Amino acid sequence: LVYDLGGGTFDVTLVRLAHQRFQTLAIEGDVRLGGKDWDDRIVEYVATLFKQQTGIDPRSDPQALVHLSTAAERAKRTLSKLPQTTLTCMHAGHVLAVPITRADFEAMTRDLLIRTRLTTQQLLRQAKLTWDQVDRILLVGGSTHMPMTRQMLEELTGKPPDHSLAVSEVVARGAALHAGIVAAQQDFGEDLLMEEAARDVLSQVVEINVNAHSLGIEVKQGQERINDILIPKNTQLPTAASRVYCTVVENQQRVRVKVLQGEATQADACISIGECWIEGLPPNLPKSSPIQVRCGVGSNGLIDVMALDMTSGKMARTTIHRSSGLTDAEIAEQAEWVRRLRIQ
Incomplete structure (x- = not known):
């Protein structure tokens, strides 16, 4: 099971892996839930305290809101490593330092975590599987650094989540692998910069997908x-x-x-x-x-x-053809930019 909590969306996928075979069994997700929602709860908490003490809401000023949102994301990252942090909010000549504990943060965002839990449970029901039949829980996305996600998943599944991969890089690595598989199975001739051994392996990989939406x-x-x-x-x-x-x-x-x-x-x-x-x-x-x-x-x-x-x-x-959002010309432009990159 791949539990992917990114900055703007949440997706959970069941995949069956075998030798040179990737089979997607089921996909579920919440496109209106992501790490930014956790940031916004900190923003709301600090802005409410600031308004109570000064009578001014810092969210009314776009520049102050940007600074507060940036500080909130930084506080979230800190609370993933430390039990407490302090967020400073400055606006209209007023300064307020707000201490936030990890317990406070988890309490104010508990409902968001429950949404990911319910979505994950729904995925298992759709696939008609039990947790005993799931071998591995893989964490993906920067927001899975939050200890609350790991604790919730271990409680739900009875298995410690696997965070051995760099969670912020997994999607990029997977995209590169998929591109390699597609390229190896098509005839690009000498334009394909891939070792022969890698091409032989990737050309044999079978990918089986499902329809993500009805x-x-x-x-x-x-x-x-x-x-x-x-x-x-x-x-x-x-x-x-x-x-x-x-x-x-x-x-x-x-x-x-x-x-x-x-x-x-x-x-x-x-x-x-x-x-x-x-x-x-x-x-x-x-x-x-x-x-x-x-x-x-x-x-x-x-x-x-x-x-x-x-x-x-x-x-x-x-x-x-459901577009990815880029035109063919834009894709070609980005591909040319990538080709010009040199690793130092």
Whole structure:
């Protein structure tokens, strides 16, 4: 089990490892929880004391808030090593030194830690496993330096968490390994700067992933638009699923198939990742005419959507690639920058 508490997000993953084989069994996470939430609790605690004594809230001034947030993160790091620290807040001519103990910090953030615990337990339920079947708990992310995370996990799992790897470097190392595997399994010729022995080993590695989020189709149900899930989260890839839907009005001339990502029932609460249209439906098409929708996800994450009007045989198809946030030009620019780096 990989427990990854980073600065802005929390993810927990179950992975089965074998010789030259990585199989992801299940993924769960909380995109609105990360180390910064622990920092913010210290900010709130100190700002409240400052306001009580001076009548002024330092968070009202952007510059003071930046200084306070920086000091809060530094205090969190110190409390990971020492039982007590002091945070100094300066604003509008006032100075306040606030002592904070590790026990104080753990008390003011207990609910945040419980959220990670509940998410971890949910992951085990989804995978239909017990803690006896989990061999290793691997800590990832700088926020796992906090002793409270290790204590909670050992209490929950009955196993001491493994922090033998540099928790702030694990993601980067894993990304480099994955890039090596992908590169070794593709023909880059002489452009691939990799020793032959390493290429031979990495080219034999098998990676099996799951769908991290459910994929569904937006459908109209009465006056509401709902997310009808076709491919549930944690489905092994590649995969595909199809379902037959119906037109909603008489003489409907076109159909839109909108693909959603998320677990919520309400379509508005999910992320729209793409759509396709079937245009020019036959005239006088009766209400509730069947439309078949097929959604497939490849091992590379590409989503293929097909919509078929079963009355006329007209079909629409589209391929959706969930972007990482960088354009191809930006990726090429960053790759060139990396190639120019020299290790001294």
